[in-house]
Amino acid sequence: MRVIDRDEVARLLDHARGIALVRAAMIALAQGHSSQLLRGILDLGGGDAFGVMPGALDGAGFGAKIVSVFPAAAATGRSHQGVIVLFDRDSGAPACVVDAGEVTAIRTACASAVATDALAxxxxxxxxxxxxxxxxxxxxxxxxxxxxxxxxxxxxxxxxxxxxxxxxxxxxxxxxxxxxxxxxxxxxxxxxxxxxxxxxxxxxxxxxxxxxxxxxxxxxxxxxxxxxxxxxxxxxxxxxxxxxxxxxxxxxxxxxxxxxxxxxxxxxxxxxxxxxxxxxxxxxxxxxxxxxSLGSIVQDLACAAWLRRAVAEN
CATH class of the missing domain: 3.40.50.720 (NAD(P)-binding Rossmann-like Domain)
Incomplete structure (x- = not known):
């Protein structure tokens, strides 16, 4: 099982690629080629929270994003920290663990860009x-x-x-x-x-x-x-x-x-x-x-699956 860290995500996943991945993932979600449950959120108090976002995306696999959201941490680092765990659809085995903070930073902005292109x-x-x-x-x-x-x-x-x-x-x-x-x-x-x-x-x-x-x-x-x-x-x-x-x-x-x-x-x-x-x-x-924008796990899964392939090819 490959671990793809923050630096590797930043090196491989640019915004142009992210926009294409998010666009395809959101169309897939709307057309029933993916599924996701409502996120589970544990309120830790003081504005802090812990979330679990499970889902599946055709062609990517299935898995979950496990993330902490600590707004005050943004002053010294980042507010969203965690991991995306992607499982292989054929074998059911965990395929990779990806830094969720960097993926979230990129794909959230890419989702806004996709929406802006459609609605502005x-x-x-x-x-x-x-x-x-x-x-x-x-x-x-x-x-x-x-x-x-x-x-x-x-x-x-x-x-x-x-x-x-x-x-x-x-x-x-x-x-x-x-x-x-x-x-x-x-x-x-x-x-x-x-x-x-x-x-x-x-x-x-x-x-x-x-x-x-x-x-x-x-x-x-x-x-x-x-x-x-x-x-x-x-x-x-x-x-x-x-x-x-x-x-x-x-x-x-x-x-x-x-x-x-x-x-x-x-x-x-x-x-x-x-x-x-x-x-x-x-x-x-x-x-x-x-x-x-609430954020959809299918966006994360699409990015994780692409990163898994990109790492394998490099």
């Missing part, structure tokens, strides 16, 4: 990122593959950290990046908004975005922390990564339902159906669209 306006070029951690960097890296970014607006609670990230993005990606002190100033002229924070209460209001904006809501991956205004659920075209999961564990939807602002009918079809062309995504140029 074709002429979208301006990006706002709310957050200044690992996911903010990876989202800048990934989204440039699906839209020609002309500028990036950045907001983060830690102004110094946000400025450091802005300098890095400008220098390494060649995209002019500016830090804003207020969320609304960062988002009001953006075609695409990505929320990648550890916020427990909404940081993005519905009125903070213009008509025609696409939002990737990424930071909250379980019931509890609410990162965006619950009004987005009913007022926008609200597309989940996996509808069953968002109905049960999507914090913004659950908050909106509790407040009487939305019902199950306001949650649209799986992104995989939109990608496959069997369901509508954006319906007009002025519609606000939202991709609600």
């Amino acid at each position: 306006r074709a002429d979208a070029t301006t990006l706002a990122i709310l957050g200044s951690g690992e996911q903010a960097w990876h989202h800048a890296l990934a989204l440039r593959h699906v839209r020609p970014l002309s500028r990036i607006a950045l907001w983060g609670r830690d102004g110094g950290k946000a400025r450091e990230l802005a300098e890095r993005v400008s220098a390494e990606l060649g995209v002019p990046t500016r830090v804003f002190d207020r969320v609304r100033d960062a988002t009001r002229d953006a075609d695409i908004v990505c929320t990648v924070t550890a916020a427990s209460e909404p940081i993005l209001a519905f009125d903070d975005v213009a008509a025609g904006t696409h939002v990737n809501a990424v930071g909250s991956s379980r019931a509890g922390p609410v990162e965006i205004d619950p009004r987005f659920v009913s007022r926008a075209r609200f597309i989940p990564d996996h509808r069953e999961g968002v109905l049960a564990q999507g914090a913004e939807f659950l908050r909106a339902k509790q407040l009487g602002l939305a019902s199950d009918d306001d949650v649209g079809p799986d992104i995989g159906r939109v990608l496959a062309g069997t369901a509508a995504g954006r319906r007009d140029a002025r519609e606000v669209t939202v991709y609600k």
Whole structure:
């Protein structure tokens, strides 16, 4: 059984490859060529959690991601740490163990890029990122593959950290990046908004975005922390990564339902159906669209299976 560590994942799995793998995995999930159970989450208190995500994907195998989520750890390392265990479909034997932190960092941003390609306006070029951690960097890296970014607006609670990230993005990606002190100033002229924070209460209001904006809501991956205004659920075209999961564990939807602002009918079809062309995504140029990302194990399994093959070939 091969162990594929963080450095090997980073060396082999780039964002362009990740986008292709995630796109295929989400279509497979929507078409019944894969399966996944609702994630099991153990609340450890203080915002920390332990999660288990089991699933199977045709052509990849089956297995689970076992991960800890410690938001405070992001200040000195990474908030998501763990392993993906992939089993061989033919023999039932464990085939490889992969560093889950690095895969999660890459595939989460790639999933947002896939959704952006499907849901954002074709002429979208301006990006706002709310957050200044690992996911903010990876989202800048990934989204440039699906839209020609002309500028990036950045907001983060830690102004110094946000400025450091802005300098890095400008220098390494060649995209002019500016830090804003207020969320609304960062988002009001953006075609695409990505929320990648550890916020427990909404940081993005519905009125903070213009008509025609696409939002990737990424930071909250379980019931509890609410990162965006619950009004987005009913007022926008609200597309989940996996509808069953968002109905049960999507914090913004659950908050909106509790407040009487939305019902199950306001949650649209799986992104995989939109990608496959069997369901509508954006319906007009002025519609606000939202991709609600909880994270799907089939994305991790697709990446792990590809990495297993790539390592064998090298």
